[in-house]
Amino acid sequence: RQVSVAASAVVALGAAVPSGSIVASSPAHSTGAPAGSTCGDFSARRTRVAREILTCNQENWETNCLAHYSDDLRYVDGPGLTNVRGKDAMATYLRNQFAFSNQWLTVTDETCAADTYVAEWSLDMDLGTGELRKMPGISVLRFVQPDASSAGDAASSEEANLVAYHRDYLPDGKIWENAPIVGPLVKLQRQTYTSCMQTDIGCAKILGGVADEK
Numbered sequence: 001r002q003v004s005v006a007a008s009a010v011v012a013l014g015a016a017v018p019s020g021s022i023v024a025s026s027p028a029h030s031t032g033a034p035a036g037s038t039c040g041d042f043s044a045r046r047t048r049v050a051r052e053i054l055t056c057n058q059e060n061w062e063t064n065c066l067a068h069y070s071d072d073l074r075y076v077d078g079p080g081l082t083n084v085r086g087k088d089a090m091a092t093y094l095r096n097q098f099a100f101s102n103q104w105l106t107v108t109d110e111t112c113a114a115d116t117y118v119a120e121w122s123l124d125m126d127l128g129t130g131e132l133r134k135m136p137g138i139s140v141l142r143f144v145q146p147d148a149s150s151a152g153d154a155a156s157s158e159e160a161n162l163v164a165y166h167r168d169y170l171p172d173g174k175i176w177e178n179a180p181i182v183g184p185l186v187k188l189q190r191q192t193y194t195s196c197m198q199t200d201i202g203c204a205k206i207l208g209g210v211a212d213e214k
Contacts, residue, residue: 029104029124031055040112045161050117050141053163055105058098066091070144070162078169102126117141123170137170 033051037044049068056064066087075084075093084093102125109120123135142165146157177187196203 029102030106031057031104032106034107034110039110039117041114042112042117046117046143047112049143049161049163050110050112050119051107053141053166054107054119054121054139057103057105058101061094061098062091065094068161068163069166070159070164072164074165076167078167078172100127115143115145117143135170137168139169140167141165 033055037047039047039050042050052064053068069087069090071087073085073087073090075090076082082093084090104124105121106123107119107121111118117140119139119141121137121139123132123137125132125135141163144159144162144164146160177183177190192206193203196206
């Protein structure tokens, strides 16, 4: 749920943000996760690590995010625009991200099996121009799978509690819709697509489609 590309565009374009979709900044924020110390067949420690990574923010990202990643981490956002490889690169990414946006995430549901953690969440974000609230998203984390030959080794046990893969899925349309200049165009396109999909004419004649290529 690291919101970077779309969010930074809103800030970088630097014009007034339309009212009604972004609200004035409020000091009342919190993060959270489901009750209980374990999830599925995860240990309490793995559960804590996964939850800390997703709920980390500008106040604790070094201890609650970065410290739980493996050296060869791969991070990807939903559209694939952001693709970070390695813990050092992730440190730079997180530092830059939280320098321009404050974020507060609450995990609302989670599924844990084998080495994979999947969570649904709600995110509040302050871009400096106002807040976006209750944006839904999903994240997938995969923990390191130690070499079978090192089973029982203390270092291997510690490594098994590190995350090697992190991917966030966030519908960033609301962020783009509030961006100056391009925002109205994005909103119009989304509204047009939603409307034409429910008509007899369809979208191909309005927006173009594969039939136009033949």
